[in-house]
Amino acid sequence: MAVGAPAAPGRTALNLTRFRLEPALILGVLCLAALSFLVVVPIGWLVLTSFQDSDTQALTLRNYFEAFSHRIYLEPIANSLRLAISVAAIATIVGTALAWLVSRTDLPGRSILRPLILAAFVTPSFLGAEGWIFLAAPNSGWINKIWVALFHSEHGPLNVFSMQGAIFVIALYSIPYTFSFVSATLDMMPSELEDAATTLGSGIFRTMWSVTLPLALPAILSGFLLSFLEALELFGPPAFLLIPARQQVMTTQLYLFFSDYPPRVEVAAAYAMPLLLVTASLLLVQRRIIGRRRFTTVGGKGGVRRRMQLRTWRWPFFGLAFILPLLSVILPYTAMLLVSLSKNWSAGPFAPGNLTLYWYDWALNVNGTTREAIVHSLSYGAVAATLAVVVATAVAYMAVRKLFPGVQAFAFLAVAPFVLPGIVLAIGFFAAYTHPPLLLYGTAGILVAAYATRFLPIAFSNSSSILQGLTTDLENAARTLGAGPLRSLWTITVPLLRRGVLTSWLLVFIPALKELSASVFLYTSHTQVITTVIYDFSDAGNFEAVSTMGVLMMVITFVIVIVAYRLIGREVIRSAA
Amino acid sequence: MITIKQLRKTYEGSVAVDRIDLEVKDGEVMALLGPSGCGKTTTLQLLAGFLKPDAGEIRVGDRLLSSARSVVPPERRNMSLIFQSYAVWPHKTVAENVAYGLEVRKLPRAEVKTRVQRTLDRVKLGQLSHRYPAELSGGQQQRVALARALAVEPQVLLLDEPLSNLDANLREEMRFEIRRLHDETGITMIYVTHDQTEAMVVADRIAVMNLGRVEQVGEPHEIYELPATRFVASFIGRTNLLQLNGKTISIRPHQVLLSKPIEATHCLKGRITRHAYLGETRDYVVETADGAIMRVTTGPEVIHEVGAEVEMHLPLGACREITE
Numbered sequence: 097m098a099v100g101a102p103a104a105p106g107r108t109a110l111n112l113t114r115f116r117l118e119p120a121l122i123l124g125v126l127c128l129a130a131l132s133f134l135v136v137v138p139i140g141w142l143v144l145t146s147f148q149d150s151d152t153q154a155l156t157l158r159n160y161f162e163a164f165s166h167r168i169y170l171e172p173i174a175n176s177l178r179l180a181i182s183v184a185a186i187a188t189i190v191g192t193a194l195a196w197l198v199s200r201t202d203l204p205g206r207s208i209l210r211p212l213i214l215a216a217f218v219t220p221s222f223l224g225a226e227g228w229i230f231l232a233a234p235n236s237g238w239i240n241k242i243w244v245a246l247f248h249s250e251h252g253p254l255n256v257f258s259m260q261g262a263i264f265v266i267a268l269y270s271i272p273y274t275f276s277f278v279s280a281t282l283d284m285m286p287s288e289l290e291d292a293a294t295t296l297g298s299g300i301f302r303t304m305w306s307v308t309l310p311l312a313l314p315a316i317l318s319g320f321l322l323s324f325l326e327a328l329e330l331f332g333p334p335a336f337l338l339i340p341a342r343q344q345v346m347t348t349q350l351y352l353f354f355s356d357y358p359p360r361v362e363v364a365a366a367y368a369m370p371l372l373l374v375t376a377s378l379l380l381v382q383r384r385i386i387g388r389r390r391f392t393t394v395g396g397k398g399g400v401r402r403r404m405q406l407r408t409w410r411w412p413f414f415g416l417a418f419i420l421p422l423l424s425v426i427l428p429y430t431a432m433l434l435v436s437l438s439k440n441w442s443a444g445p446f447a448p449g450n451l452t453l454y455w456y457d458w459a460l461n462v463n464g465t466t467r468e469a470i471v472h473s474l475s476y477g478a479v480a481a482t483l484a485v486v487v488a489t490a491v492a493y494m495a496v497r498k499l500f501p502g503v504q505a506f507a508f509l510a511v512a513p514f515v516l517p518g519i520v521l522a523i524g525f526f527a528a529y530t531h532p533p534l535l536l537y538g539t540a541g542i543l544v545a546a547y548a549t550r551f552l553p554i555a556f557s558n559s560s561s562i563l564q565g566l567t568t569d570l571e572n573a574a575r576t577l578g579a580g581p582l583r584s585l586w587t588i589t590v591p592l593l594r595r596g597v598l599t600s601w602l603l604v605f606i607p608a609l610k611e612l613s614a615s616v617f618l619y620t621s622h623t624q625v626i627t628t629v630i631y632d633f634s635d636a637g638n639f640e641a642v643s644t645m646g647v648l649m650m651v652i653t654f655v656i657v658i659v660a661y662r663l664i665g666r667e668v669i670r671s672a673a
Numbered sequence: 674m675i676t677i678k679q680l681r682k683t684y685e686g687s688v689a690v691d692r693i694d695l696e697v698k699d700g701e702v703m704a705l706l707g708p709s710g711c712g713k714t715t716t717l718q719l720l721a722g723f724l725k726p727d728a729g730e731i732r733v734g735d736r737l738l739s740s741a742r743s744v745v746p747p748e749r750r751n752m753s754l755i756f757q758s759y760a761v762w763p764h765k766t767v768a769e770n771v772a773y774g775l776e777v778r779k780l781p782r783a784e785v786k787t788r789v790q791r792t793l794d795r796v797k798l799g800q801l802s803h804r805y806p807a808e809l810s811g812g813q814q815q816r817v818a819l820a821r822a823l824a825v826e827p828q829v830l831l832l833d834e835p836l837s838n839l840d841a842n843l844r845e846e847m848r849f850e851i852r853r854l855h856d857e858t859g860i861t862m863i864y865v866t867h868d869q870t871e872a873m874v875v876a877d878r879i880a881v882m883n884l885g886r887v888e889q890v891g892e893p894h895e896i897y898e899l900p901a902t903r904f905v906a907s908f909i910g911r912t913n914l915l916q917l918n919g920k921t922i923s924i925r926p927h928q929v930l931l932s933k934p935i936e937a938t939h940c941l942k943g944r945i946t947r948h949a950y951l952g953e954t955r956d957y958v959v960e961t962a963d964g965a966i967m968r969v970t971t972g973p974e975v976i977h978e979v980g981a982e983v984e985m986h987l988p989l990g991a992c993r994e995i996t997e
Contacts, residue, residue, distance in 0.1 A: 567758050569756040569760035570760050570762060572721075572723060572760065573754065573760040573818075574773065574777075575723075575746070575747035575748050576721060576748070576752060576754040576831075577748075577821070577825055578825065579748055579773075580748050583777070587773075588762055592762070592764055
């Protein structure tokens, strides 16, 4: 036998515990610092500020009294609940029906319907709201104009600047939640479960009512809860659609507390508390529902899944099902594209001489603010994604490998921002970093940190699920072949993580690009990003500029997604082929 | 020679390995055989250097590798380990997997290449060196793991249930394959398994483990024919355990002779309660007069009906006295 791996004399008998603990300890301290900066300090200050007097900093309950004792501040809460419940109800019913059509019937075109419905996930709802302003604004909206021209009536029938308008638009973009949950469940459910009922003499509708629906109930409830929370936390669509109607919801009211001079951060923090508590408790409920589903699992092993014959109903249902993508993606984004190509949108896109590329030239070459905003969005997003991925992967590594006791607390901190609505997070960051020792407000740093924090949970769960799939054997095999711990990590685990880390990076970068609700609280005139520019233009009524920036944002997003998936895809092919 | 002395390892109060002693000679294949939870995998992890013992020591030759005070890390023990999961790296080709250990040892590139090829030829994977693991069958991945471990020419090869993820036919083939690789290389192996047939095919000697202890060490025929303890007798093959004259006796089912009652005194009387025809043999369950249950295996020509009274003759040479 050859003598392999000759050990340096004196280093032979190294103390194993010391050897393993040292790099782990350094990593742990760094992660703790990062998590404190991103999660603990902002949440801590949010809570602390809500109990502090604005002048004396003494502890007080006055902020809560101020926030919840005036009629004008209670009305937004009622509005928020009304909005959220209506949205959740509509989204759940429509989403469930669509899921059943796509997953369990022979609906024509179902394979394109699925991506079209999920496309509403990719498009930010505040852009959808803008699109619907062009279609259904009371006088200038195109649908209203066509109506007036056709029926010679005085007014069009639609007014998007209303509670109904907001409910409609937000529901359009919430439907994918229920749809994806329920269709995933139905896809897994073998027909035998339904057949068992049918053989016992139960008819189609009775079977659906007593077998199919109860089995899908956890998914339906999850969809309802997430739609409800999403509608409660949204800032963009209510700001665009309800502020002109002089109606407030909680999120827009929080914005008003902020835009007072001086900003009433303390009251805002107190006002945000119910939002935080409701979100946290409902997400807990949702997790329990999903968790329980595991026991009553709709196991799909070997089960045959037959599709139900719709027969004469095929084409009527086809027409109904395609209404959703028409309303959520095709109409509003066509409108947005046309507005961005119009000199003056209210003249209508086909008015003579109205079509132009002027606004693109303006946004990319003439106007300094928009150009800068694009650069800012890309760079802040990239830095935030990198920061989030590094922290998330390091924490996930420590947690999955259980490097030291108590490391699960780190994992908890990494997922904690999941319960923070964007606005609440922004208030926390504002409260924490507008004063020494870390004065970040007004710098790019606060936006970067807020993005990193907001999407840290996504990066963490992605990284940790990949790490859980990698057995320690892979690293240990390298150890027995003579590689030290760091070399094993670097040559085995790191390359195996690369693809997953790139995915995590995208999962942070892309939502960061589209982030509005925290950005709008934390930007200043030097740190404009695409979404805040859109917000400003919308506020000022410059809808051609809004559309141009909206289209540019979507184009940038799609280009990045396509390039990235090419990259990731190639890697998949390389390691599989 | 590998010497394990009074090795002990506990996890949060429960004892996984309880003061075991074991010696493995150079060039020998030693199987650690036992049910799950018997401590055999922990022993292997201690040998590989992934765990630190609470007490005792592990030496190779006169080099102290592990003790409660210090542990030579896995990368400096010159032992290769075959994992139950194979742990073949999915992002490296077959050749890159095998070359890894040689590159860590900073061998010149040309030599790495020839040694990789030689090792792959030895495990019959010479043609597949540019494939990725995802394109290989389970058996081929197992061979990659073997080649990768053998390429560095380690002093000791440790194998952790290497065949438990293969299907039955392949498992049988790989047993002989591993034995062949040993006979060609003469490498010292420690082979962990819960499968007695596997241990008997591959190993020169078997250490039967139970509850963190080594119950018996011996060659396969010694373990089977001369079981020292109740556990070894019942874990290795089937057996009948009887109390005779205050002693515990083990007798294998096929060594009991079954006949119709004749007037004789030096035998056990019983009644057939169950019977199965298995082609090569017949299996009988016999209940003795005092309620003990015996299993008896006979040739297919020995036929007794259920309910029939029979006599069981226990040849003296086949009865083993065992300790509890």
